[in-house]
Amino acid sequence: MRTARGFTLLELVVVIAIFAVFSLMAYGGLDSVLKTREQVEQAQDRIAQLQKAYLRLRNDLQQIRGRPARDGFGDVQPAVRSAERGYLEFTRAGWRNPLRLPRAGLERVAYRFEEGELIRMSWRVLDLAQDSKPVETVLLDRIDSVRWRYLDESRQWRETWPAEILDRPETSAPPQAIELTLRIEDLGEVFYLFRVGSDFPVIPTSFGSSGGGDQTGTQNDLTRDVQG
Template identity: 35%
Template sequence: MRRANGFTLVEVMIALMIFGMIAAAGVALLSFSVKAQGATAVALDDTGALNRLSSILTADLAQAQDRPTRDVRGVRLPAFSGDAMATPMLRLVRAGWSNPDAAPRATLQKVEYRLNAGALERVAYPALDGAPSLPPAVLLERVRGVRWRFRFAGAWSDTWNGNPRAALPQAAEMVVTRADGTTLRLLFLVGTGAVRLRAIPTAAPTAGPTNAPA
């Protein structure tokens, strides 16, 4: 008797097992690719956020101006103040606020930086004195803590509220600690286009007796 053409049950089972193994390997490879793509996108977004934060802070601090302001209650605020333990942690007045619509406003702008629920925010004001703030803009997320230092005349300080010689520091250092424990250290020049030194009043010299010959 001739053998009938076709596959035996064992051969079919083996073929199905091989096909299943290939399919499982393909699904695992696809899943890994999707996860890798997602992780890459997150890393690129985070890198972009860090670059934006650095660029915005560089522009704000470089154009800092000696212009005190007042809050909505009329309380006088210094032109530049910084303290990582305060809210806001940084407040300053910057120049160069573009006005493409030619609106009736100043080219100076008051800005603040705050740490709110793990997000570093920048808050701007539509006017320098007596105006409520605009909605905050989130610059960086997953932030555990921020530390500031300010340099003037060769010395560093953790806080800044001006001194008799200058309203602005010469440089600022920002150390950001992320949620995963990594740290980022940024250095900025402050008020590079602003006049920073103030004249300290001194007593006028007293005229003494002259010994000129008659």
Template identity: 35%
Template sequence: MGRCDLDARHGPQVVRTAAFHPIERGFTLLEVMVAVAIFAVVAALAWGGLDTLARSRHALDAESARLAALQRAVAMFERDLRQVAARPVRDGSGQTRPALFAGGDGIEVSRFVGQGGWVGPSPQVERIDWQCRDGRLLRARWPALDRAPATRPEAEALLDGIDDCRWRFVDDGAVVAAWPPQEADVAALPRGVEFRFRVDGVEYRRLLELPQSAEHAP
């Protein structure tokens, strides 16, 4: 816009002024370097937080899987012992093995198992072998009660990192470390079984009362 001045000699005159144009300026190299440095620090902090979160999640998932494996192994052991059957078997050499035999790091037991969802006239019996070996808890299932020399069990590793397996048996108030006791009948069963073991330095203990109906196995 111009400005109008009155001059007595020359009359009105318009005085023009120059229009204002702002000066355009960009970022300096120092400002860019500071911005990049701040971004790098923020990114490093964010990555550290995400990495810590991922590691924590991984550790939590591993611990959850470990707990699930422990619960599954203990549940299977309890099921096998609660379905115990007073049925001795013959091994591959023709020798009689007691209905429940335990010594060292293992326990072998006959147990009832239903066929076809318990549709049959009576439950069947199978032989199960539990072993603590090389830091693992193994469960083996024999395909036949009375074995041939070439009969081999189907084994499954249920738990890793296990050690110090111990079995104890309760019978008429007495506690023994092996079963069966000397001079006991091969079909005899204890009234209770205690299983102690350690996993990653933590000790666990299970004490199970065996069913009285186990004395009437076929």
């Protein structure tokens, strides 16, 4: 006569405990992998955002031209001008016109820092009116501070541009190079250095005044090593 055999209560408790330990270890490992993957994806997205911002800035600043423009109040502004709170405004070339609209290939562009964001602004017209509204795009977010510096012809770095107050702002030439320092929450300080333009003429414009002939000047090339 065969006797029935089975697991005792103690053996079942031990087996369940072992399975519980293995399950806990497996869950911890899976959770760690998922968190690491999420962090890597966030880092990749952030790097991609910085790369896109760099390309946008490079395309804008390397296309700077020495053409002054009027603001919304009719005052003549230099081709490149800075203001407080990380504001930079300039005239750039290369504004594509695939539809061949009746407009110029020059564009007025500005960057401003507001509430932790670096915002790009562009206008549909070069000389602004009071009702001219910019097209705004957030270039970067989670920024603590923005600092611009400008390299003049004597290879000295300036905190503002134009470096001095001029009686005729339209005669102000653009800087040789522009440096941007960003203090970012998750990355610390990030430095961008851009060469401005390439052998472009400075174009002081008379804006309708009589006797104002065109005067042009040529900007010197920068060497590869820009030293402050």
